[in-house]
Amino acid sequence: MSKAGMQQHARPEPETSRVSAVDALVEQIRVMMNSEGLTVGDSLPSERELSARFNAGRNTIREAIRMLKAYGVVDVRPKVGAVIIDRRMDAVVDVFAFNFDMTEEVFRDIQTFRRMIEIGAVEPLFARAVEADIRGLRAINEMMRSAEGPEERASRDYDFHLRLLSIAGNRTLVHVYKILKPQIAQLMTTGKNVREGIDGAFDEHAAVIDALEQRNVFGFQYHMSRHLEAGLSFI
Incomplete structure (x- = not known):
């Protein structure tokens, strides 16, 4: 050829x-x-x-x-x-943060997911939490109430829930929660521009902390579930 x-x-x-x-x-x-x-x-x-x-x-x-x-x-x-x-986590967060709209359907999906991991972590959370953790959660809750602007209040709200998962000691859950931070933070911002939303979140957090301190499993589950559902009224 x-x-x-x-x-x-x-x-x-x-x-x-x-x-x-x-x-x-x-x-x-x-x-x-x-x-x-x-x-x-x-x-x-x-x-x-x-x-x-x-x-x-x-x-x-x-x-x-x-x-x-x-x-x-x-x-x-x-x-x-x-x-x-x-910066592998940052790269994943960038993908999840792209083109995100908060709707009632998305709200319910995220809150259902949060309920599964935040209430589901109750056993290791109760086993590992010490007095210093309780004080830390109360301090974050106070910072949320006194923060300036809805975005800053939402950031402190996110810190509160992230701290709970961190106490439970499951690094995978913490990483997943960080991946969803843009969505969760936007969701948390919805009620933070009105006094009712601020006070409601503060009181609900306080009830969750009290239940944790008292090792009241049913109280913790009830108040956390109620807290996660409350934001729907602001959507």
Whole structure:
């Protein structure tokens, strides 16, 4: 076959093959980071070194680095190269915060989810809570009541509920709660621009704290459920 015929029948590398090569390289870099104990602040090898080490083309290397950057694992800095960071949670939060509208349906969905994890965490919460935790929750509640503006009050409200989950000691629940912060904070803002909403949230928090301090499971579940449902009147 002539050279021209060979060129005519030559096929470009399928896009799926290139993507698979990038995915494979991302995994190889992840394994390298773990095996060599690389951590936040450390630099990855240069593109030339990665290319030689993993027998990968320069374009594949750059695409893998771009993917790691999108994941929030590395940051590419001038004259330094790819530096390991950890903003994976921020990257997820950015996705969840995009184009979000508060409707009654969304409100109920989020509150149902919160009820499942905040009331569901009652057993470890009661087992781990100490007097310092009770004082901390009361302090956050006071800060919410005295905060200026609905956004600041909502932020303190969020801190209160995040502190409860933190006391329970389940890091996965805490991470999920942080992912949903934009939605939860917007939801909490709805009633914080009127006195009724501020006082209502403060009193409901206080009842939740009292039940926690007294190790009253049914009281905790009742007041938390009532609190999570109360905001619907402001939607």
